[in-house]
Amino acid sequence: MASPSRRLQTKPVITCLKSVLLTYTFVFWVSGIVLLAVGVWGRVSLAVYFSLLDEKATNVPFVLVGAGVVVVLLGTFGCFATCRGSTWMLKLYAMLLSLIFLIVLVAAVVGFVFRHEIKTNFESNLNLALKNYNGTADHHSEAVDTIQRTLHCCGVQNYSDWEKTEYFTQKGIPKSCCKSRDDCSVEDLRNPSKAKQKVFVDGCFLLVTSTMESEMSVVAGISFGIACFQLVGIILACCLSQYITNNQYEMV
Numbered sequence: 001m002a003s004p005s006r007r008l009q010t011k012p013v014i015t016c017l018k019s020v021l022l023t024y025t026f027v028f029w030v031s032g033i034v035l036l037a038v039g040v041w042g043r044v045s046l047a048v049y050f051s052l053l054d055e056k057a058t059n060v061p062f063v064l065v066g067a068g069v070v071v072v073l074l075g076t077f078g079c080f081a082t083c084r085g086s087t088w089m090l091k092l093y094a095m096l097l098s099l100i101f102l103i104v105l106v107a108a109v110v111g112f113v114f115r116h117e118i119k120t121n122f123e124s125n126l127n128l129a130l131k132n133y134n135g136t137a138d139h140h141s142e143a144v145d146t147i148q149r150t151l152h153c154c155g156v157q158n159y160s161d162w163e164k165t166e167y168f169t170q171k172g173i174p175k176s177c178c179k180s181r182d183d184c185s186v187e188d189l190r191n192p193s194k195a196k197q198k199v200f201v202d203g204c205f206l207l208v209t210s211t212m213e214s215e216m217s218v219v220a221g222i223s224f225g226i227a228c229f230q231l232v233g234i235i236l237a238c239c240l241s242q243y244i245t246n247n248q249y250e251m252v
Contacts, residue, residue, distance in 0.1 A: 029075030039064030090241035145176035153204035
């Protein structure tokens with residue numbers, strides 16, 4: 001049993017650790033809300049890009065939403081454990097943070113290692129989408145139109161890729177490639193030499209992949225940052241639990 005003077009000396013330390021851990025847990029909880037928002041935004045705004053990747057890639061926004069929910073719940077549990085001063089709850093909180101730390105770290109490494117495979121997969125699917133393009137509300141055709149319209153690009157490597165498609169023999173280059181839809185007639189789109197003056201000439205593949213690489217670098221950096229941030233929570237939770245156990249301190 002620790003002496004009363006010893007317990008009085010450690011009380012400010014425990015109070016300080018509790019305050020810091022509560023602040024950390026609140027920030028951690030907010031990061032869960034951010035993950036939820038990013039997941040919903042990705043599902044709504046980036047679905048067109050995911051549709052031209054492997055089917056598993058379409059689950060990425062749902063993974064972010066799920067991760068956000070887990071972080072929010074874990075953050076709530078961390079606040080409760082800290083306020084209660086329960087040693088087993090704090091240890092469990094540290095264990096769960098360690099598990100998420102490993103998952104985030106592995107996800108960041110896997111994403112970095114397989115980035116070239118993702119690029120290759122996107123290129124082959126984009127080529128296939130051009131080949132099967134029909135200009136209607138087909139899911140992949142709509143994705144191609146959206147990418148060309150928003151990124152101001154045309155085809156995979158350049159606008160001439162459309163000349164190899166069946167759609168070109170019927171209607172020429174799609175209007176989504178046009179610089180100005182008001183100055184882009186069907187006759188122009190059927191004539192490659194005239195179309196060159198009317199449509200975007202740069203291909204979409206390099207634009208999309210360069211954007212993906214820059215975004216993946218940011219995501220990887222954020223992932224490593226979050227992982228390091230979780231180490232702080234793990235250390236704080238373990239320290240607070242150890243202080244409470246060693247000094248038999250009861251939180252009021």
